[in-house]
Amino acid sequence: MKQVSLHDVHAIDVHAHPFVENPTPYSVQEFVRKLSLSVIPNHVSDEHVAGKYKPFPGVNMWMQILVQRLSRFLRCEPTLVDVVNSRNALAADFKKYTRDLFADAKLTGIVADFGYPMPMLDRADFAELCGARIWEIHRIEPVMVQLRTECASFGEFSERYRANLRAALQKPNVVGLKSIIAYRSGLEIGELDESAARDEYPAFQANDRAVAKAFRDYCIHVAMEECTAADKVMHIHTGVGDGEVVLPKASPSFLISMLRDKKYADTKVHLVHGGYPWVEEAAFIASILPNVYMDISLQNPFAGHGVKRLLAQVFEFAPFDKVMYGSDAFTVPEMNWIGVHLFKECFEQVLNEWIAADYMNQETAQWIGEMVLYRNFETVYKKYL
Numbered sequence: 001m002k003q004v005s006l007h008d009v010h011a012i013d014v015h016a017h018p019f020v021e022n023p024t025p026y027s028v029q030e031f032v033r034k035l036s037l038s039v040i041p042n043h044v045s046d047e048h049v050a051g052k053y054k055p056f057p058g059v060n061m062w063m064q065i066l067v068q069r070l071s072r073f074l075r076c077e078p079t080l081v082d083v084v085n086s087r088n089a090l091a092a093d094f095k096k097y098t099r100d101l102f103a104d105a106k107l108t109g110i111v112a113d114f115g116y117p118m119p120m121l122d123r124a125d126f127a128e129l130c131g132a133r134i135w136e137i138h139r140i141e142p143v144m145v146q147l148r149t150e151c152a153s154f155g156e157f158s159e160r161y162r163a164n165l166r167a168a169l170q171k172p173n174v175v176g177l178k179s180i181i182a183y184r185s186g187l188e189i190g191e192l193d194e195s196a197a198r199d200e201y202p203a204f205q206a207n208d209r210a211v212a213k214a215f216r217d218y219c220i221h222v223a224m225e226e227c228t229a230a231d232k233v234m235h236i237h238t239g240v241g242d243g244e245v246v247l248p249k250a251s252p253s254f255l256i257s258m259l260r261d262k263k264y265a266d267t268k269v270h271l272v273h274g275g276y277p278w279v280e281e282a283a284f285i286a287s288i289l290p291n292v293y294m295d296i297s298l299q300n301p302f303a304g305h306g307v308k309r310l311l312a313q314v315f316e317f318a319p320f321d322k323v324m325y326g327s328d329a330f331t332v333p334e335m336n337w338i339g340v341h342l343f344k345e346c347f348e349q350v351l352n353e354w355i356a357a358d359y360m361n362q363e364t365a366q367w368i369g370e371m372v373l374y375r376n377f378e379t380v381y382k383k384y385l
């Protein structure tokens with residue numbers, strides 16, 4: 001039976017973050033912390049006794065897989081200590097190390113969310129560091145936070161906020177806007193209500209982390225309108241994220257009323273992280289709404305051995321042309337690297353099972369693999385390439 005191979009297929013990552021070189025080599029503890037989604041600093045207790053094969057505190061399956069796979073690339077023993085030492089030695093020439101990892105994974109482009117880390121990194125610098133094409137996503141929340149200190153009235157805020165988004169969307173490298181409202185007031189977005197937003201503006205002025213739900217809902221509606229007018233893509237964080245997410249209101253189903261609204265029928269919406277762990281909800285929404293897409297970032301690679309299960313689950317409902325590759329890599333280039341390799345390895349297994357089950361032939365399966373890795377990106381984002 002002919003098998004699918006994704007090894008030589010290049011990848012475009014539709015959701016990841018820029019990063020910079022660490023000024024000093026990482027300790028094992030620092031490296032583990034860089035791999036963690038937790039925003040709460042975790043300190044290893046004094047009672048921890050190290051052991052060569054004993055898992056380091058906080059290490060979970062995805063980190064274990066990273067260590068195991070990276071030890072082959074680095075040609076060292078598959079232990080966390082050896083991997084950290086070997087990567088630190090190569091990372092002394094950080095640009096070369098980063099470019100080697102990107103080249104090994106055939107990662108040729110990233111749609112980068114410059115909203116993290118803050119202060120914002122420079123697009124050209126990041127492109128030079130990794131040797132890949134970098135497109136930019138303009139996040140709305142930092143704009144809101146900055147304008148709140150500069151605009152005395154809601155009227156002034158509203159005008160300058162819209163102008164900022166409009167100007168950003170006109171830049172050739174900016175492919176869309178992004179909101180992390182799931183981290184603030186949740187995804188249950190109400191109708192646009194300007195007067196309620198105006199009433200809540202003082203609360204937001206006083207505290208940029210205030211819930212101010214009507215105000216935040218207003219801001220995402222404006223972003224949706226501007227994306228529609230510019231024919232660019234609205235990215236919305238869905239599902240789990242770092243430790244701050246409003247988990248009870250983070251599932252994509254909360255978005256459905258807004259997404260079904262007739263005025264957004266032509267708006268391209270990209271559900272970032274595919275709603276993990278509610279991936280079937282995102283897949284269902286992408287299957288019923290023609291302009292809604294999803295990516296598999298974060299669930300891949302952070303679900304570790306679960307990536308294979310998740311890919312099979314996503315395609316229970318999602319059309320093949322609605323799902324794009326992503327990683328949500330955010331601190332070290334090894335994340336970008338393992339994201340591609342783990343995805344390819346898991347999706348090959350899924351696709352080969354579909355061939356074995358006589359659901360499709362090898363040629364169709366190969367095509368589907370390529371759609372997720374880069375072809376769907378080229379179709380959805382074709383105007384801005």
Ligand SMILES: [Zn+2]
Nearest residue numbers: 016017113328
């Ligand atoms: Zn992200």
